[in-house]
Amino acid sequence: MSGLIYSLCALGLVMIGLYGLARAHHGLQQLLAINVMSAGVFMLLLTMAARHPPADAVPQALVLTGIVVAISALALGLALLRRLAAEEAESHD
Amino acid sequence: MSSSFWPLAVLMSSALPGLVIFFIPETRRTLRSLLNIGAALVKLQLVVLLLLGLYAGETYHWQWSLMPGLTLALKVDALAGLFLILSAVLWLLTTLYAIGYLEHSPHRSRFFGFFSLCVSATAGVAMSANLFTFVIFYELLTLATWPLVVHRGTPQSLAAGRVYLRYTLISGSVLLLGAVILHGLVGTPDFVPGGYLADQGVATVWLWVVFVLLLIGLGVKAALLPLHGWLPKAMVAPAPVSALLHAVAVVKAGAFGIVRLVFEVYGIEFASEIGVTDLLLVLAAATIVYGSWRALFETDLKRRLAFSTVSQVSYVALGVALAGPFGAIGGLIHIVHQGVMKITLFLSAGNYAETLGIHKVSEMSGVGQRMPWTTAAFTLGALGMIGFPPLAGFVSKWYLGLGAWEAGANWVLAVLLVSGLLNAAYFLPLLYRAWFGPPPPAWPQPKTLSRVFETHGLLLFPPLITAMLVVLLGLFAGLNIATLGWVQWLIHREFGL
């Protein structure tokens, strides 16, 4: 039962993230939307892992790896945005 | 086991020097050039050795299991050999050319580094032994060529780079999607002559879906009709890059992928049974006529050549889609012959631009008197493209014609005829003007690049060599070591003749 709830939640997160990505006006919003989507993907993986006790360790390890990759991507995206903002400020002077 | 090391060696022979070149200081020109030329020679040597081994019946296969059911696998078979030898020879020549071309421009280490990586990715595409490996190298090729396209860093080239990325990245994800669906249906086994999809009990609808997805992925690089838009825009790249993109790396990777897809994933017989080759045939024929037609009206020399590429590369797809031995021979030969001819044309065009500042077709009047050797090379390349016997282009068109006849597709013969006439219509007036037109009182931007030759020696000899190849490949097509002999041997095995 709880498996179904969490799969639906995972789907919802991905769809909300995708919607957010499409309507985002600011780079920061795009990054947040992508991270919402990735939370959905992680949740689906963990839900699949937890179907039979004991929970499957392979998807859990995948999610751990994914969290670090996601923060790398987020940090890089933010660095790009900061650079963009700095260049824009430069060109306005 | 010993032979499994060779595909990796071929890959590394350009990838490792490429990585080293990035770290060579900008001013160490001799060191960088030596390393680059040395690597190109080593690679050529390796490929020749492998081809000899292949002819003697050796097999070369390397694989590394990434996870159960998914392996990185490289193989050198006759088809890969064809593409490898083309890329190895032309890499050597374009490297020499690029050293002369970029003599005083900035960021040369970056340029030659990515140039080498681009060739490594091409070798990877050639040697990929399954769809998964192919997709990886195909994407690497995109990433390695982008810095070359935008090398000059002008707003124009950055814009072209964006268009290029948009096309190739989207097509890359479509290709990946197709490969993933196929993986879900039948797994990812090695490419095998005759294909692995027949008798798998997969619904025809899925076979069509996968084929269309993979064709979109490959069609962008191969510049098939609705997907060709990036190619003429990418013309802002430096001449050696255009030459390499058009003759070997990107465009050919797409065409080569189509060959692998039809021959070794679906299998020719099975592909024509479910009718996917008809789709390919129509697309290829339309692209051939459309490309030639557009080339006729381009006034910029490089853009005219670009549309000519759009048209000519589809001969490969056309030959494959004819689904008979003769058509296949014609298509495969054209991979090599088109490469050699097109690189001659681009290198010559680069010489005109670099030496005299000629960019427009109209400015070529009388250039044959000022630069006779370059114009001679250009002439041979252009005549080959039109299909004059006994040049290289004639051999492939002859076999394509035979293939169309054999397949009973008379309209394809008409397409070949129309395209040949259009080729003549956009090349012959150009040649006439170059040789017999009156030279202008002053060239647009003349430079003195050499006291002995008409232009810098490194710029002059590569197109002369490739022009000679155009003649030799046509004259000696029948020898076992020439393309025709090699391809016939390959096709005999594919069709089990």
Added chain:
Amino acid sequence: MLDAILTLLILALAWHCVRTTDLFEAIVVFIALGMLVALAWTRLQAPDAALAEAAIGAGLAGALLLASLRQMPEMSATRAPGAKTTGLGWFWWGLWGALGLALVSGVAAIQTTSVSLMPQVQAHLSDSGVTHPVTAVLLNFRALDTALELAVLLWAWMAQKQLFVPGRQTVYPLQGQVLKTAVKALLPLMVLVAVYLLWRGSSAPGGAFQSGAVLASAWLMLWLAQLPGLSRKQGGMRLGIQAGWLGGVTVFLLVGLLGVFQGAGFMGYPPDQAGAWILLIESAAALSIGLLLASMVLVSMPDFQEGTL
């Protein structure tokens, strides 16, 4: 019941996060979302992931986002007045709906097939050198993935280093004796926690990622309190920091290569030595992860000075 409330809250927060046009609000909601998601993962029997998400996904990501927000031009998230206020085009809605349908059918299809790799993991657990299955997967069975992930982290940091432009704002960081004293007192404790998490990883939830996240926050606190932490101006530190960035990947690959010579294959270890090698790799990885994450956050600060890292 708890699950239902939790998932509804998560969805509501996610919706709010992408809907709001106030960037600051969106970030705050995102951090809260991270915390709730971490909670959801404890419900899904994934304590490792929950720990990492709480520390990295909510904590460090929040710091990064908030620090970056201060350097962005004010609110370009709203439309210019007078612009057309239509929502998404029909094309996007079509794509969105098609993807949704595909996802629903895909997820429904996996629900019925039950594949678990846990039996294989448990069958080989005794040879892996550790007793915690997740750590065994991360550092033994799928060690290559973890090594590549460290490489991704390193690569992302190098790219950020290249993108850095010295900011023009001068913001004065928090100062004061209280902060300094508190940090000095807390620091040994945090290091102890990091070491404990690392050590615990072999038999229970914990390990290099969680330990690295704690180390990262320790470094950040040092910097906030203006104590000598990550300054490259001191000669010895400079080399140390560079070694730390590269250490995780390097140690991982070297041990991986050692496996080739010992006949266990690339990224394989002989069972009797596995425990020791894993501890070595984890220590190096935790240091690297901590240092890299801290560097990423530091460089995002508005008053970060060039040459500090």
